[in-house]
Amino acid sequence: MSEHDIEDVDLLVVGGGKAGKSLAMDRAKAGWQVVMVERDKIGGTCINVACIPTKTLVGSARNLLAAHHAAERGVEIDGEPAIDLARLRAHKDGVVGAMVNAHVKLFADSGMDFILGTARFVGERTAEIRTDDGRNRLVRGRDVVVNTGTTPVMPDLPGISEAKVWNSETILHLERLPDRLLILGGGYVGCEFASMLAVFGTRVTLLHGRDQLLPGEDPDVAALVADVLVDQGVDVRLGARVSAVRREPGHGDVVATLVDGAEVRAQELLVATGRAPVTADLGLGAAGVELTRRGFIAVDDHLRTTADHVWAAGDVAGSPQFTHASWNDFRVLRANLAGRDAVTAGRLVPHTVFTTPELARVGLTETEARAQGHDVRVARLPVTAIPRAKTSHDSVGVWKAVVDAATDQILGAALLGNNAGEVISAVQMAMLGGLPYQQVRDAVLTHPTMGEGLNLLFDSLD
Ligand SMILES: Cc1cc2nc3c(=O)[nH]c(=O)nc-3n(C[C@H](O)[C@H](O)[C@H](O)COP(=O)(O)OP(=O)(O)OC[C@H]3O[C@@H](n4cnc5c(N)ncnc54)[C@H](O)[C@@H]3O)c2cc1C
Numbered sequence: 248m249s250e251h252d253i254e255d256v257d258l259l260v261v262g263g264g265k266a267g268k269s270l271a272m273d274r275a276k277a278g279w280q281v282v283m284v285e286r287d288k289i290g291g292t293c294i295n296v297a298c299i300p301t302k303t304l305v306g307s308a309r310n311l312l313a314a315h316h317a318a319e320r321g322v323e324i325d326g327e328p329a330i331d332l333a334r335l336r337a338h339k340d341g342v343v344g345a346m347v348n349a350h351v352k353l354f355a356d357s358g359m360d361f362i363l364g365t366a367r368f369v370g371e372r373t374a375e376i377r378t379d380d381g382r383n384r385l386v387r388g389r390d391v392v393v394n395t396g397t398t399p400v401m402p403d404l405p406g407i408s409e410a411k412v413w414n415s416e417t418i419l420h421l422e423r424l425p426d427r428l429l430i431l432g433g434g435y436v437g438c439e440f441a442s443m444l445a446v447f448g449t450r451v452t453l454l455h456g457r458d459q460l461l462p463g464e465d466p467d468v469a470a471l472v473a474d475v476l477v478d479q480g481v482d483v484r485l486g487a488r489v490s491a492v493r494r495e496p497g498h499g500d501v502v503a504t505l506v507d508g509a510e511v512r513a514q515e516l517l518v519a520t521g522r523a524p525v526t527a528d529l530g531l532g533a534a535g536v537e538l539t540r541r542g543f544i545a546v547d548d549h550l551r552t553t554a555d556h557v558w559a560a561g562d563v564a565g566s567p568q569f570t571h572a573s574w575n576d577f578r579v580l581r582a583n584l585a586g587r588d589a590v591t592a593g594r595l596v597p598h599t600v601f602t603t604p605e606l607a608r609v610g611l612t613e614t615e616a617r618a619q620g621h622d623v624r625v626a627r628l629p630v631t632a633i634p635r636a637k638t639s640h641d642s643v644g645v646w647k648a649v650v651d652a653a654t655d656q657i658l659g660a661a662l663l664g665n666n667a668g669e670v671i672s673a674v675q676m677a678m679l680g681g682l683p684y685q686q687v688r689d690a691v692l693t694h695p696t697m698g699e700g701l702n703l704l705f706d707s708l709d
Pocket residue numbers: 261262263264265266267284285286287288289290291292293296297298299301302364365366367394395396397415436525528529560561562563567568569570571572573601
């Protein structure tokens with residue numbers, strides 16, 4: 248293809264993740280000529296194979312748990328509550344499918360040129376797009392955004408590639424619910440699937456190489472999450488370093504050999520050892536876009552890459568690997584494309600690990616706060632102290648908050664308990680507003696809600 252085949256547009260978005268699709272729709276509605284190219288997942292990773300399907304399944308697990316406790320709560324259920332795999336799959340596919348269809352319409356309504364195909368850079372701000380319907384297009388953006396996400400990592404262990412193991416995407420096919428499952432990796436994916444599948448009735452063994460789950464959390468908080476999993480029947484093995492994996496003949500058990508020679512076996516193995524940036528075959532060199540040592544696209548605080556008018560966002564740009572971080576990257580990009588001066592530095596990015604109950608966190612951990620030299624006070628509250636927890640029979644969880652003793656500012660919080668992911672937003676707002684903890688302690692909060700627990704949490708500092 249030659250120079251005169253090039254289609255010039257205002258904005259070219261490569262990869263339709265949260266940041267990219269949001270920006271493409273926004274700019275197209277504003278009258279820009281926008282091309283967005285997406286390889287296979289309409290709506291991106293979150294909707295198709297990550298947050299949405301997994302949280303749909305977590306919702307079913309929570310329903311099952313509630314059904315198990317129905318009788319003691321005065322509700323009669325005829326028969327033993329159980330998972331119907333075909334209906335579970337259909338439910339999950341229905342939720343995902345509806346969101347994908349909604350995106351097809353949203354993309355069309357925005358006026359963007361949405362292309363299903365694969366993009367590869369061939370020059371400055373210029374990508375060759377091989378469309379799914381067999382055409383080649385050459386598109387040059389006045390501005391270009393790369394939002395190609397990350398993909399599951401397969402650890403380099405002897406035998407693992409022949410052992411037909413699952414990753415976070417293939418497990419979602421829900422071909423079967425194994426009686427026994429090994430999970431390799433005790434991060435977000437490992438903990439969420441361990442909790443969900445244990446509730447579904449699978450006997451889960453969680454092999455984690457380090458000595459605490461969720462390495463970014465305080466050790467006491469990570470230990471509480473481990474307790475939750477153990478109570479759900481998960482065999483949590485910390486410091487379990489795997490040296491090899493094999494599948495027994497005839498699609499028999501999968502066997503993990505640990506470095507001490509011990510063997511652990513189950514019907515299936517889920518690999519949950521992290522995600523790698525999607526940059527291979529993108530031709531980033533031709534566009535003048537450089538990578539970091541870890542293989543992410545190198546960006547500055549404005550999300551500018553090393554090439555003029557080429558930006559990157561979301562997981563591939565090394566942003567925290569959460570959909571809400573990618574969504575915020577969209578806001579940063581939108582402002583910068585409008586000539587304003589928006590940066591990612593200093594933003595407060597919370598997260599929630601959707602075990603049951605869930606762990607929500609914002610700001611600094613106690614460990615981080617101390618390492619930064621803060622004189623720290625720690626507030627703690629068992630969720631059983633919260634009236635709403637009694638009405639909803641929530642007995643599991645502890646809330647923790649870290650306060651600067653010199654300024655009374657809230658530095659961070661880790662809330663383990665039902666609805667913690669909702670309550671953490673209130674803590675985050677207090678932090679964003681710079682409220683001293685006493686204002687949260689003394690605020691009049693609705694009774695009986697889990698949010699009211701914030702009064703009690705900060706009371707514990709008196
Ligand atoms: C199991 C699981 C559960 C998760 N749960 C949560 C959660 O509950 N909450 C949360 O906040 N985060 C969660 N995450 C993380 C979240 O999914 C990611 O951080 C988020 O999806 C990243 O979005 P993104 O904008 O970087 O791009 P993505 O959504 O990853 O989109 C990138 C897109 O680019 C496309 N693409 C790649 N290469 C090309 C190419 N050459 N040409 C065209 N298109 C291309 C891909 O097909 C993909 O659709 C979860 C992740 C996993 C794995």
